[in-house]
Amino acid sequence: MEVQVLQLEDTFHDPLVAPGTPDLPERFFDRFMFNLHPTDATAPSVIMGAGVYPVRDVTDGFAVVTTATEQRNLRFSTELSALSPAAAGSVGPLSWTVLEPNRSWRLRLADNPIGLGCDITWRARTEAWHGGVEVRNADGVPSTFDHLFQSGTYTGTITIDGVRTDVAGWYGQRDRSRGVRTMAGGQGLHLWYQAQFPEYCVGFLHVEDRTGGRLLLEGAVLHTSGEVDDIVDVRHDLTFGPGLDLETGRVRVTTASGAVLDIDGDARAGGGWMAGAGYGGHHGKPCGVDHLEYDVYPLDGSVSPATVDSALTDRLTAFTCDGVAGTGILEFAHSRSRSYTYRPSLV
Known part of the structure; x- marks a missing residue:
């Protein structure tokens, strides 16, 4: 597998592509994801997202909330052709509006079986990082997709089991990706690291x-x-516990300006298993019109990255860098293959 990162222009087309856009590859996707959490790394942690797959005539999405005791998962899908013009920018109970491209989005989640609702506005607090990733896979099928992430804060409210909470000032990272992504096997460690200070x-x-x-x-x-x-450059020394679950670790980051940041993370809060959001190969699969499903993962040790159908985990994490406290989402996946043993690169 050969991977190359390609810098894009300074602008990114933020709205999702419209149904009926011509000349798209069969496996084309356009997706977004937002996370939401207090600035002190305490529960709840909320993750929501959606995507469109125009050639497959599919749009789907998810909402996940992790409380102090459990993770609740909601997944929904429908046919793009079944949506009326008035329903553009929505799937299932989730709807979104790009208020200002690359600066502000509004997200609303209507009544649903997991008891989570919201009417929130995300606003950027930093510029975005974006680039293009080109992966030449061993099977000869290339992956080419644009990738963007950006830090922000929220206003508005979330509701869990009828209890409404004002989320003004809560942190949130957004992630956008668009293109064709067919990742081949052979990965050992995956980190999508979003430490907010x-x-x-x-x-x-x-x-x-x-x-x-x-x-x-x-x-x-x-x-x-x-x-x-x-x-x-990134170096790491991570501690994985039972079930390949990340517990703690240090990451050393070196930047183009010469800055070196040593960041410690405590990821023992639990939850954030992205299998509950449909990761693991389920996104973009046709499920018919108005499909909805849900389930619950208890935080009692019975669920781990080793027990669900994807090891990918988006964990609410408390960070410390040079004595300054931060919080954010540390997304990780430790390969479940017996051919892989984690080895720290920070020594």
């Missing part, structure tokens, strides 16, 4: 093969002042 966010995607070799590194330190300092 009062004056900056450390955001990167780092992927290694099963020998510890780097397949992909993209990202930057995004400052609230507007500076974007590209990340050129």
Whole structure:
């Protein structure tokens, strides 16, 4: 597998592509994801997202909330052709509006079986990092997709089991990806790291093969002042517990300007298993009109990255860098293959 990161222009077309857009590849997708959490790394942690797959005539989405005791998962899908013009920008109970491209989105989640609702507005607090990723897979089928992430804060309210909470000032990272993505096997470690601090966010995607070799590194330190300092190196020393679940760890980040950041993370809060959001190969699969399903994962040790159908986990994490406390989402996946053993690169 050969991976190349391609810098894009300074602008990104933020709205999702419209149904009926011509000349798209069969596996084309356009997706977004937002996370939402208090600034002190306490529950709840909320993750919502949706995507369109025009050639497959599919649009789907998800909402996940992790409380102090459980993770509740909601997944929904329908046919794009079944949506009326008035329903554009929605799927199932989730609807979205791009208020200002690359600066502000509104998200609403209507009544649903997991008891989570919201009417929130995300506003950027940093510039976005975006680039293009080109993956030449061993099977000869290329993956080419655009990728963007950006730090922000929220206003509005969320409701859990009828209890409404004002989320003004809560942190949130958004992620956008668009193109054709067919990732081949052979990955050992995956990290999508979003550590938010009062004056900056450390955001990167780092992927290694099963020998510890780097397949992909993209990202930057995004400052609230507007500076974007590209990340050129990442080293890690992580601790995985039972079920391949990340517990704690240190990451050393080096930037293009020469800054070196040692960041400690405590990821023992639990939850965030993205199998509950349909990851693991379910996105974009036709399920008919108005499909909806839900389930609950208890935080009692019975669920782990080793027991669900995808090891990918978006964990609410408390971070510390140079004595400054931060919080954010640490997305990780430790390969379940017996051919892989985690080895720290920070020594």
